[in-house]
Amino acid sequence: MLPKFDYVSAQEALQVVQSGHRVYVQGSAQTPHHLLHALAQQKDRLQDVELIFITVQGDIEMDKPEYAGHFRINCLFVSDSVRTAVNEGRADFIPCFLSDIPDLFRSVLPIDVALVQVSPPDQHGYCSMGASVDIARTAVNTAKYIIAQVNPSVPRTHGDGMVHVSRFTHLVWHEQHLPEVDYGAKTGPAERRIGEIIAGMIDDGSTIQMGIGTIPDAVLKCLNNHKDLGVHTEMFSDGVIPLIENDVINNKRKRIHPNKTVTAFAIGTNQLYHYIHDNPSIVFLDIDYVNDPHVIRRNPRVIAINSAIEVDITGQVCSDSIGTMQYSGIGGQMDFMRGAALSEGGKPIIAITSRTAKGLPRIVPYLKQGAGVVTTRGHIHYVVTEYGIAYLWGKNLRQRAHALINIAHPDDREMLEKECWERFKQFS
Numbered sequence: 001m002l003p004k005f006d007y008v009s010a011q012e013a014l015q016v017v018q019s020g021h022r023v024y025v026q027g028s029a030q031t032p033h034h035l036l037h038a039l040a041q042q043k044d045r046l047q048d049v050e051l052i053f054i055t056v057q058g059d060i061e062m063d064k065p066e067y068a069g070h071f072r073i074n075c076l077f078v079s080d081s082v083r084t085a086v087n088e089g090r091a092d093f094i095p096c097f098l099s100d101i102p103d104l105f106r107s108v109l110p111i112d113v114a115l116v117q118v119s120p121p122d123q124h125g126y127c128s129m130g131a132s133v134d135i136a137r138t139a140v141n142t143a144k145y146i147i148a149q150v151n152p153s154v155p156r157t158h159g160d161g162m163v164h165v166s167r168f169t170h171l172v173w174h175e176q177h178l179p180e181v182d183y184g185a186k187t188g189p190a191e192r193r194i195g196e197i198i199a200g201m202i203d204d205g206s207t208i209q210m211g212i213g214t215i216p217d218a219v220l221k222c223l224n225n226h227k228d229l230g231v232h233t234e235m236f237s238d239g240v241i242p243l244i245e246n247d248v249i250n251n252k253r254k255r256i257h258p259n260k261t262v263t264a265f266a267i268g269t270n271q272l273y274h275y276i277h278d279n280p281s282i283v284f285l286d287i288d289y290v291n292d293p294h295v296i297r298r299n300p301r302v303i304a305i306n307s308a309i310e311v312d313i314t315g316q317v318c319s320d321s322i323g324t325m326q327y328s329g330i331g332g333q334m335d336f337m338r339g340a341a342l343s344e345g346g347k348p349i350i351a352i353t354s355r356t357a358k359g360l361p362r363i364v365p366y367l368k369q370g371a372g373v374v375t376t377r378g379h380i381h382y383v384v385t386e387y388g389i390a391y392l393w394g395k396n397l398r399q400r401a402h403a404l405i406n407i408a409h410p411d412d413r414e415m416l417e418k419e420c421w422e423r424f425k426q427f428s
Helices: 010-016 033-040 080-087 098-106 136-142 189-199 214-220 240-245 270-276 333-342 397-405 410-424
Strands: 022-025 049-052 071-075 091-093 113-118 126-128 145-150 162-164 170-173 207-210 261-263 282-284 302-306 310-312 347-351 382-385 388-391
Touching: 010 033, 010 145, 010 170, 033 113, 033 145, 071 080, 080 091, 098 136, 113 136, 189 214, 189 347, 189 382, 207 214, 214 302, 214 347, 240 270, 302 333, 333 347, 388 397, 397 410
Parallel strands: 022 049, 022 113, 049 071, 071 091, 113 145, 145 170, 207 302, 261 282, 302 347, 347 382
Antiparallel strands: 126 162, 382 388
């Protein structure tokens, strides 16, 4: 028998939030805006409420100066929504591997209240956490109180995202469209060339992981002639749809989860949300499993494709900050870089355009002062720009510098050669 459940208003449901609580907010496409805006309206009764999450989409309200003292954001990844607040000192950032966050919730960062957005319950009383299972699974498992924004636009996804309606403290009905992102819309000539180069590095039967951004999408567009690819990734977007439909991605050569596309979250357009709805070929699993390097390595020929802000000539990779300005976070880059390196025939790839949109070099003599190193020079293997491939693993510092200069923008190479000479007293 389906358990009885009643919907309440957001204002009533949020009365469980008290001063000093730590409140988890589900993110990405599942950001529960209705609950967040209702919570913002209760600021006058609340002090020192900590909001913790990875990426969130859209205006979350409580990052504004007028909420200081009432709410404090303590994010595990810096997304567009909170970047200004973090860099102005009104919010904080916790550097952490994405795969480690569930352990943080179980130990040093226990959750008082979890705010999530789910599908309506099915005939058995189960709701789906939709396109964002990732760290939400552990947050729901461990939180003292769980408030669910129930939205019929949320896709019902297969895997670890099912939550029985009896687990929720309160249910709030609110219909809204999920936020959309089109990563393919900004692809330029340099990204397309990088996509072609990386596609040439991928053997048939490989298992691929794609980070966030235009370059991973450009790679996917160049894989139409490949065969029997698999996907084991922390996230994906619309670019995988035509490859699955054309049997390029069929997952049949994977050793773990064969015949299934494995992910922890997805974000893209409405086409993507409709595609993952009740799609049994795609499973959304807990992030501490998906991003575990020991799990990742079990598939052969894992190709991990991730981006960066800048790479120095010794192979240090800054992916989360521009100098001291926090731009994003550690995320799952190192989880997959290490997992791919340990995989039989795997290739961990950092893919960057040789210059930024403002014409500044991405391959640099030294990282900017205050820059964070996400992938260390001990973990780096491949760096790809539109000018080619630099293979750094096993190379000494001078050899690395030489390889990276060869794929830098031609107008930056003379400067880099001079800096290389000053540092190493020889160039090649």
